[in-house]
Amino acid sequence: MIRLALRVDRAHAEVALAELLELAPSGVEEVDLGDLVEYAVYGAPGELPTLPDLEAAVGDALVAVSTSELEDDWDERWKAFHQPLVLAAADPAAPPRLAVRPPWEAPLGAVTEIVIDPAQAFGTGAHATTRLCLELLLALADEEARGPLLDLGCGSGVLAIAAVALGWEPVLAVDYDPLSVEATRVNAAVNGVALEARAGDLRREPMPAAPTVLANLLRPLLLDYASALAAPGDPPATLIASGLLVHEADEVASAFAAVGLRERERRERGEWAALLLTR
Numbered sequence: 001m002i003r004l005a006l007r008v009d010r011a012h013a014e015v016a017l018a019e020l021l022e023l024a025p026s027g028v029e030e031v032d033l034g035d036l037v038e039y040a041v042y043g044a045p046g047e048l049p050t051l052p053d054l055e056a057a058v059g060d061a062l063v064a065v066s067t068s069e070l071e072d073d074w075d076e077r078w079k080a081f082h083q084p085l086v087l088a089a090a091d092p093a094a095p096p097r098l099a100v101r102p103p104w105e106a107p108l109g110a111v112t113e114i115v116i117d118p119a120q121a122f123g124t125g126a127h128a129t130t131r132l133c134l135e136l137l138l139a140l141a142d143e144e145a146r147g148p149l150l151d152l153g154c155g156s157g158v159l160a161i162a163a164v165a166l167g168w169e170p171v172l173a174v175d176y177d178p179l180s181v182e183a184t185r186v187n188a189a190v191n192g193v194a195l196e197a198r199a200g201d202l203r204r205e206p207m208p209a210a211p212t213v214l215a216n217l218l219r220p221l222l223l224d225y226a227s228a229l230a231a232p233g234d235p236p237a238t239l240i241a242s243g244l245l246v247h248e249a250d251e252v253a254s255a256f257a258a259v260g261l262r263e264r265e266r267r268e269r270g271e272w273a274a275l276l277l278t279r
């Protein structure tokens with residue numbers, strides 16, 4: 001197993017991350033090094049992006065790329081990187097409300113428990129952006145009448161699967177990456193939930209309308225989605241927008257305000273932010 005690490009200064013971190021996620025959608029490890037951020041991807045030799053790909057991707061922002069071969073304990077390190085996500089109930093005596101765990105972890109006793117194989121596509125629950133979406137989804141589940149839901153940029157399907165498990169129906173999951181669509185179908189079957197997963201590129205075609213939309217995408221895609229909603233059609237009644245850096249949240253909130261979606265809640269975790277917007 002190879003670990004390919006890329007260090008960039010914080011000001012260019014977003015560009016580097018967006019490009020790395022395109023090249024390695026199954027997830028990126030993030031290490032905070034003060035003024036620098038290190039992003040690392042893991043893979044077998046031949047599976048990882050090559051150095052010229054990375055240089056082209058991040059251009060001026062490139063600080064350093066390094067490759068290291070992992071010792072025999074790489075599988076343990078891979079597992080340590082993919083820790084389960086547990087969202088606790090407000091009452092500490094109650095069982096956790098939601099857990100997302102890799103298949104090798106024993107059940108965690110949560111009310112809603114989802115199994116996601118981290119080898120397949122982005123979205124193990126471990127990333128702050130996914131976690132923020134799941135937190136806001138749980139808050140919605142407490143108050144919203146649940147109906148049709150669209151998961152835009154579904155990755156592994158973790159959010160769509162959680163939505164079905166929490167009572168939304170029917171759930172449609174869309175991603176432009178065929179591997180993500182396939183991973184979502186496989187993960188839905190593993191978790192015994194019914195949903196539809198299909199390929200679609202929000203930059204090239206209109207996205208299906210739904211009263212509730214989850215969009216864990218990076219800033220440029222969220223801005224594209226906001227522009228697309230400006231065209232005639234029904235904006236969602238509720239939108240969870242995640243994948244934003246804290247300093248980008250105002251700009252994205254304004255873009256959605258322009259199409260009639262008002263910010264109801266903002267949550268932050270480290271450098272990441274997510275918005276709950278309603279019509």
Ligand SMILES: C[S@@+](CC[C@H](N)C(=O)[O-])C[C@H]1O[C@@H](n2cnc3c(N)ncnc32)[C@H](O)[C@@H]1O
Nearest residue numbers: 122123130153154155175176177201202203216
């Ligand atoms: C940050 S991941 C989110 C994955 C998962 N929903 C989660 O929350 O963990 C963003 C996803 O958006 C997808 N994506 C990127 N560009 C897209 C586009 N133009 N149209 C549709 N999906 C796109 C990527 O393939 C990726 O799976």
